[in-house]
Amino acid sequence: MIVDFHMHLFPDAIAPKALAGLARTCGMVPRGAGTVADTLDILDRCGVDAGVIEHIATRPGQTESVNKFAQQIQSDRLICMGSVYPTDPGAAQWVGRIREMGLHGLKLHPDYQDYRADDRAAYPVYEQAQALGLPIVFHAGYDPLSPKLIHTTPAMLRRITSDFPRLQVVAAHMGGMECRLEALETLCGIPNLYFDTALCAEGFMAPALLQEMIARHGYERVLLGSDCPWHLPENEMRLIDSLPIPTSQKEAILGDNAARLLGLDA
Numbered sequence: 001m002i003v004d005f006h007m008h009l010f011p012d013a014i015a016p017k018a019l020a021g022l023a024r025t026c027g028m029v030p031r032g033a034g035t036v037a038d039t040l041d042i043l044d045r046c047g048v049d050a051g052v053i054e055h056i057a058t059r060p061g062q063t064e065s066v067n068k069f070a071q072q073i074q075s076d077r078l079i080c081m082g083s084v085y086p087t088d089p090g091a092a093q094w095v096g097r098i099r100e101m102g103l104h105g106l107k108l109h110p111d112y113q114d115y116r117a118d119d120r121a122a123y124p125v126y127e128q129a130q131a132l133g134l135p136i137v138f139h140a141g142y143d144p145l146s147p148k149l150i151h152t153t154p155a156m157l158r159r160i161t162s163d164f165p166r167l168q169v170v171a172a173h174m175g176g177m178e179c180r181l182e183a184l185e186t187l188c189g190i191p192n193l194y195f196d197t198a199l200c201a202e203g204f205m206a207p208a209l210l211q212e213m214i215a216r217h218g219y220e221r222v223l224l225g226s227d228c229p230w231h232l233p234e235n236e237m238r239l240i241d242s243l244p245i246p247t248s249q250k251e252a253i254l255g256d257n258a259a260r261l262l263g264l265d266a
């Protein structure tokens with residue numbers, strides 16, 4: 001089974017505008033249309049069984065519409081994360097609703113949500129996710145939205161995993177865009193932490209460093225991710241396939257680990 005753990009899409013009516021705005025912020029050209037139909041087409045073309053779709057509530061008032069959209073589009077092939085605005089006083093209550101809606105976890109992006117990942121104001125959300133067994137995916141490291149302030153550093157992620165030892169934390173981008181050496185030293189070996197490979201192919205991360213992080217952290221807790229539509233799953237699949245590691249480890253990273261984390265039938 002192949003699972004891309006890190007994908008984004010938007011309602012048809014706003015996808016063109018949303019992608020154009022994000023493209024301006026990050027200076028990248030999208031490789032897809034960022035819609036449900038186009039994402040399914042990409043999964044087919046790249047031979048991926050399922051994608052984990054990560055939605056982000058960028059203000060408190062968006063929480064309901066973001067999670068309802070996630071619930072509407074969820075299927076066997078589009079597995080959705082919900083989102084809350086973590087420093088909003090009502091956010092922790094939403095975590096229970098997200099589980100009732102059948103969503104598979106939370107995606108948080110502290111740059112777009114204007115807080116630092118280890119801000120105590122967000123702890124009730126983490127507490128609730130831990131209690132309900134919902135994993136949290138964090139954008140990690142640099143983000144072009146706030147280039148001068150990293151809102152989720154490897155040190156913050158380490159603190160969260162130790163304050164919430166039963167919470168499954170997924171650190172996107174192998175623990176931090178542009179902070180990968182710090183991630184290597186700070187995060188490798190943490191038992192309740194996963195890495196995803198989003199935006200690591202095509203020169204974003206040296207294959208030798210990726211291989212070292214997999215060896216130090218354990219291949220059982222590394223997940224294929226692309227950040228589609230900014231990369232395509234085939235980009236990161238090719239990177240993983242190029243590593244001189246056993247086929248069984250590649251299969252785990254390409255999908256079996258995600259299936260286990262999400263409780264899917266592999």
Ligand SMILES: [Zn+2]
Pocket residue numbers: 006008198227
């Ligand atoms: Zn992303």
